[in-house]
Amino acid sequence: AQTVTQSQPEMSVQEAETVTLSCTYDTSESDYYLFWYKQPPSRQMILVIRQEAYKQQNATENRFSVNFQKAAKSFSLKISDSQLGDAAMYFCAYRSARDGGSNYKLTFGKGTLLTVNP
Amino acid sequence: ETGVTQTPRHLVMGMTNKKSLKCEQHLGHNAMYWYKQSAKKPLELMFVYNFKEQTENNSVPSRFSPECPNSSHLFLHLHTLQPEDSALYLCASSQDSYADEAFFGQGTRLTVV
DSSP: OOEEEOOOSEEEEETTSOEEEOOEEEOSOSSEEEEEEEEOTTOOOEEEEEEETTOOSOOEETTEEEEEETTTTEEEEEEOSOOGGGOEEEEEEEEEOSOSGGGGOOEEOOOEEEEEEO | OOSEEEEOSEEEEOTTOEEEEEEEEOSOOSEEEEEEEOTTSOOEEEEEEETTEEEEEOSOOTTEEEEEEETTEEEEEEESOOGGGOEEEEEEEESOTTOOOOEEOOOEEEEEO
8 A cells, every 4th residue: 555654744934935845655556646735724625736657857837846756755845935825734645547446546645734934 | 716616614513413515526527536634644535436436435434425426426425423523524526547636625624513
């Protein structure tokens, strides 16, 4: 079974600064997807960024980028130029790339609460 | 707004009550999910439906009963719950086996008294 670990329960960053959130995972599969989801106080989980394991290039979405280290099974999220609206709970998640049945499911970490200080 | 709507947003129920949570999506997705989010714990997958067929029941107690009448609607029927069942219940949907993104609703905050 896959597991996802987020070792930082809470992080804080000054507005306009850069912060990195850590995530490690455990799997025996070679092909999979990794995600970062954001959950603001509105409670709705919003996809921030995704990474396909077969791609060596790190995914980037505007101010959000990842550092994907497949051998180390590490998937950190870097937020540049932090904004007050980035304050939220961030979840790292894993999904198998195998077809069918329960492989659609996402396995989540416990989350990191990010505070952005003005 | 992600296109997945959950009702009610908040629910308080006694342990002897029967209630239902509703999830609706009009994104054309074929897979729908129930997750349970408790404080300081990872989101726990409860059920997966794919093309209206239940493909996973993650050892969920029988006091939780899912129903998927069509690919746009998903229900979670609740009866004789326990206080430890109090949590945020999230519904999600995704396209199909070739999709990798799940879209979530805003959840139902359930309190069992």
